[in-house]
Amino acid sequence: MRKSDSGKARFSRRSFGQMLVAAPVAPQVLSRNEEVKAANERRLLNARTLAKLDLPAAAEPAFVFRP
Amino acid sequence: MLPDDILYSTISELAVLLKARKVSSKELTQACLDRLEKLGPRYNALAALTPKIAKKKAEEADDLFKRDRVRSPLQGIPYGAKDLLAAAGVGTTWGAAPYRSQVFDFDATVIQKLGKAGAVLAGKLAMIELAGGGGYRYPSASLQGPCKNPWNPAHWSGGSSSGSGAAVAAALVPFALGSETNGSILNPSSYCGVTGLRPTYGLVSRHGAMALSWTMDKIGPMCRSAEDCGLVLKVISGKDSLDPASSGKSYYYLAEYGRPFSELRIGHHPIDFQDRAAESARPAFQAALEVFRKLGPKMVEISLPDMPYREVAGTIIQAEGSAVFEPLISGGQFDQMPDERQKAGLRAGLEMPARDYLRAVRLRRVIQDKLREVFTQVDVILSPSYPGPAAGLDEALDRRFQPPPAGEKRGNTDIVSAGNLAGLPAISLPCGFSTTNLPVAVQLVARPFDEHTLIALGREFQKQTDWHRRRPPVGG
Numbered sequence: 001m002r003k004s005d006s007g008k009a010r011f012s013r014r015s016f017g018q019m020l021v022a023a024p025v026a027p028q029v030l031s032r033n034e035e036v037k038a039a040n041e042r043r044l045l046n047a048r049t050l051a052k053l054d055l056p057a058a059a060e061p062a063f064v065f066r067p
Numbered sequence: 068m069l070p071d072d073i074l075y076s077t078i079s080e081l082a083v084l085l086k087a088r089k090v091s092s093k094e095l096t097q098a099c100l101d102r103l104e105k106l107g108p109r110y111n112a113l114a115a116l117t118p119k120i121a122k123k124k125a126e127e128a129d130d131l132f133k134r135d136r137v138r139s140p141l142q143g144i145p146y147g148a149k150d151l152l153a154a155a156g157v158g159t160t161w162g163a164a165p166y167r168s169q170v171f172d173f174d175a176t177v178i179q180k181l182g183k184a185g186a187v188l189a190g191k192l193a194m195i196e197l198a199g200g201g202g203y204r205y206p207s208a209s210l211q212g213p214c215k216n217p218w219n220p221a222h223w224s225g226g227s228s229s230g231s232g233a234a235v236a237a238a239l240v241p242f243a244l245g246s247e248t249n250g251s252i253l254n255p256s257s258y259c260g261v262t263g264l265r266p267t268y269g270l271v272s273r274h275g276a277m278a279l280s281w282t283m284d285k286i287g288p289m290c291r292s293a294e295d296c297g298l299v300l301k302v303i304s305g306k307d308s309l310d311p312a313s314s315g316k317s318y319y320y321l322a323e324y325g326r327p328f329s330e331l332r333i334g335h336h337p338i339d340f341q342d343r344a345a346e347s348a349r350p351a352f353q354a355a356l357e358v359f360r361k362l363g364p365k366m367v368e369i370s371l372p373d374m375p376y377r378e379v380a381g382t383i384i385q386a387e388g389s390a391v392f393e394p395l396i397s398g399g400q401f402d403q404m405p406d407e408r409q410k411a412g413l414r415a416g417l418e419m420p421a422r423d424y425l426r427a428v429r430l431r432r433v434i435q436d437k438l439r440e441v442f443t444q445v446d447v448i449l450s451p452s453y454p455g456p457a458a459g460l461d462e463a464l465d466r467r468f469q470p471p472p473a474g475e476k477r478g479n480t481d482i483v484s485a486g487n488l489a490g491l492p493a494i495s496l497p498c499g500f501s502t503t504n505l506p507v508a509v510q511l512v513a514r515p516f517d518e519h520t521l522i523a524l525g526r527e528f529q530k531q532t533d534w535h536r537r538r539p540p541v542g543g
Contacts, residue, residue: 030407030408032407032410032411035407035408035410035411036411036414036415038408038411039201039202039408039411039412039414039415040415040418042202042381042412042415043382043385043415043416043418043419043423045378046375046378046381046382046423047382047419047420047423047426049375049378050375050378050379050382050423050426050427050430051426053374053375053430055426055429055430055433056433059429059430059432059433060429060432061425061428061429061431061432062282062428062431062432063282063428064311064312065268065269065282065283065312065431065490066268066269066314066490067267067268067269067314067435067489067490067491067515067516
């Protein structure tokens, strides 16, 4: 959560009546362990793809990103 | 009960009716509340109704109209907000079960700004859990269940601003707020046949919005026309010291566009409208291309520079999203979320070495430079918003529209990731229907802070076509 002006995320937890919630059920293709393994493989594949590119030494990351 | 002609009116049309007191904000607001309550659950589009706030705001608006005082074209107009925006005292679930009881005691900056302009918050709208940052597989990855498309409820409304797309399409509200990190405004706008605008990064404050990716999140309007997007953007844009990424710039909507369209250069690649598009959508995409051609601009064939846009965007979103939600991922409530692929993606993000993230944010700088070069050759890029119509409700989303194999012509198929990485603005315009009778859309992408050109071209396209005026078979 982006912080409020006080620097703290201001929220309380309480129940409220008007929220509409269905019980979501997702069909499963892979087991949880297989999903985690597949996600890590995707992450490594992305990293390998990016590592193949020439990156100019002057290319600095921008942490306060400006378009 | 208000007639459909009023319920499906644009903001500018409603503003005229309200000002002339042919309809009151109270009547309009009550009609929206009734439709949200009755039809919202039918589409799994509603997260929470806000009747108390809405009725009070509507009365205030009507009082001002009685005294001939009009603060903005949005005065008295009801709207819905994606459920990742804080609204004081109203549930804000971020679409995810672990946050089902979360209530903030302040308004997000965009909600505040709309309130000051006299707009009426009528409800919070459903979304994909945590805006889908882990990479979800199914439309059911939402606290409200899979959001159904008003054009055909066996199909999905798109995501992650799912409820915003469905609610505007089904005339539950005249406009909605959505958010986009990597396609979450453009995709549901395309699937639901509404007009959606992704503003330049930093133009609209994200204070009070759930963070998914600090360096890629944007908030924007989803409406019934390009003109309406301009009217909403004017109100929600501008400097905000509470958002560290705020550019300090504002957007001023101008009904006239000073530059002749014949001076504009529209970049496009035919492959996006043919081979890279779903067969059922090709006739609509081709027809849209012709409409733009007839507006008289110079049509320039271009391709995006060959860069791994999806991988760079995926790496940045995964690293930042997993960092944002680390307490949730490590805590006991994480498993309340239904989509295993999404959870696995967020878990994997915590394992990412700093060098991979840093490489991605450095490559983004290279991508920005390359796109800057593209925009010396063209003023806008035109391509389908999404290559085809809405997915089925049970369809595995990670298997649709894979990128072309290495070595094949890419055209501008990666424009969604490229545009989001570079913080560029985009507009999605409904451009017809697939042969399966679902909406499809084209997008225009421009230089940073050139929303004016996007809206002017969108407005002209919508003068020549009536796709944005079509109504889904919703019923009462």
